[in-house]
Amino acid sequence: MRITKIEKKKRLYLLEVDESEKLYVTEDTIVRFMLTKGMVLDEETLKEIQIFAQFSHGKNLALYHISFKQRTEAEVRKYLTEHEISSEIIGQVLETLKEDRWIDDAKYIENFISQNMNNGDKGPFVLKQKLLQKGIAAQLIDQEMTKTDFSELSEKVGQKLVKKYQAKLPAKALKDKVVQALSNKGFSFNQAQAAFTSLEIENDEENELDLLYKELDKQYRKYSRKYEGYDLKQRLIQALARKGFGFDDINSALRDYF
Known part of the structure; x- marks a missing residue:
């Protein structure tokens, strides 16, 4: 078999063998096998070229995806699957990227938490849910989360x-x-x-009384249409207690009404 054509096609090269068989390869493949027009290939070498071309293409796609922002292993796997890279090649690509630290889920968690600590307002349970949605294992999330004091x-x-x-x-x-x-x-x-x-919270008694009387006026208008006397007073006490006012303050305020 002889290479009859090598032509640049955007990110890939079109490799034509014996003017009949066509396959797309990466520039890395061209360099690795020193491919040139007229080069003679045997079946074994052609198979090696095809396998490496798929791997190289998958790796280039993954690096392109990662170039925009840090990605998790699951996100890269999904991206390669969507681009019809075989599961076997995806596994090889991911292992290579992890070895070279292009993909590091533990580091992703660390950066994710750090960003939230500096600019966010979410606690560990919400962060864990977001990280789980990124496809990261719960055990790894828990392991990294314990390193942070929230x-x-x-x-x-x-x-x-x-x-x-x-x-x-x-x-x-x-x-x-x-x-x-x-x-x-x-x-x-x-x-x-x-x-x-x-937290150091100053108790503003004047403001609290003001809030109490405003709420009492509101509740009085609501319940006085249906109740009176003892029933009305009990309804008001219950309504104000549900709003968080103390019973002593409520009873004191109610003296103006009964």
């Missing part, structure tokens, strides 16, 4: 939440709101509780 981040996020809600909620409701918000962001209940406890 207490400082939880306190920073908690402080922002306090500033957002403090003027709108009484003390008890504020705590419930902040702890729940931190939990929704992926911090454990214990982390959320500890974060709130660590």
Whole structure:
């Protein structure tokens, strides 16, 4: 068999053998086998060229995909599968890229967490879910996650939440709101509780009373249409307690109504 044509086609080269058999190869393949027009090939060499060409093409595709941003092993595997690279070649490509540290899921996790610690507000549970969606093994995620102390981040996020809600909620409701918000962001209940406890929160009694009377006016307008006397008072106490106001403050405020 003789190479009758070598022609550049964008990223690949068209290799024609005996003016009949055609295959696309990478520049690395041309260099590795020192392919030239007129070169004579045997069956074994042609098979080696075909196998290496597939591997080289798969590797080049993977490196192109990685060049835009860091990728996980699963993301690269999916990309190569979508480009119809065989599973056997994909396995070889991934092993090579991991050996050369182009793919490193542990490093990906480390960078992912670091970015969140610097610019994000998510706790470990949300981060784990996002990393699982990237195709990373849960065991590796847990292993890397234990290296990070999230207490400082939880306190920073908690402080922002306090500033957002403090003027709108009484003390008890504020705590419930902040702890729940931190939990929704992926911090454990214990982390959320500890974060709130660590914050220095000034108790603004004047603002809390103002909030109480505003809420009482609102609830009074709502329930006074259907209830009166003892029933109305009990409804108001229950409604205000659910909003986080203390019973002593509620009873004191209700004296203006009954």
